[in-house]
Structure formats: C-alpha cells, structure tokens
Amino acid sequence: MWRVNITCSNDAWKQYGSDFKTTAEKYQADCIASKKMPDGTRIMAYKIEDVSDAEAFQEDCANFVGFTTDFESL
Template identity: 80%
Template sequence: MWRVNITCSGDAWKRYAIEFKAIAEKYQGELISSKKMPDGTRIMAYKIEDVSDAEAFQEDCANFDGFVADFESL
C-alpha cells in the first residue's frame, strides 16, 4: 500500500480540479484525507495499491502548475 500526498494552491485547484479528479479516478485510489486550508490550499492523500501506480499518479499530479505531490509506504 502507498500513500500519495498532494498539495495545491487554491488558484491551482480552481484551474485544474476537473482534470485532477479525472486522473485520480484513472488510478482508482481511495481518498483517505482531504482538507481545505483557510488560505484555499488543499491537502489530499490517496491510498494506492501498486507502487507503479503511486509513482505515475504523483508524476501526473506534478504536471499541473501549483500542485506538489510525493508518495510513501503505508
């Protein structure tokens, strides 16, 4: 099991939310936490079964300007 951590600014979320959600669905990850900060920043974590999928999900998220992602073992 792998945890993909994603952080994005409020502006980035407004621009890329639809595309991001489509990518998240592609990897069939389970959203395990999501928080919207007072400044609009979003912090999300997804549980992904396969390490290759976790790495690919992280890379796809990083393609969106304003998104930062990493992954770790659960």
C-alpha cells in the same frame, strides 16, 4: 500499500481541479484525507495498492502547475 500526498494552491485547484479529479479516477486510488485550509490550499492523500500506480499518479499530478506531490509506504 502506498500513500500519495498532494498539495495545491487555491488558484491551482480552481484551474485544474476537474482535470485532477479525472486523473485520480484513472487509478485505483482511494481518497483517505482531504482538507481545505483557510487560505484555500488543499491537502489531499490517496491510498494506492501498486507502487507503479503510485509513482505514475504522483507524476501525473505534478504536471498540474501549482500542485506538489510525494508518496510514502503505508
């Protein structure tokens, strides 16, 4: 099991939020944490079973300007 961590700025979320949600739906990813900080920064974590899917999800999210991602084993 893998955890994909995603952080994005408020401006990036406004621009790419709906595209991100569509991307997340392509994978069997369960949102396990989501927080909006006072400055609008969003911090999210998704649980994914397959390491290949975790890597692909991370790469897809990194394509959105203003999004940073990493993943780790759970």
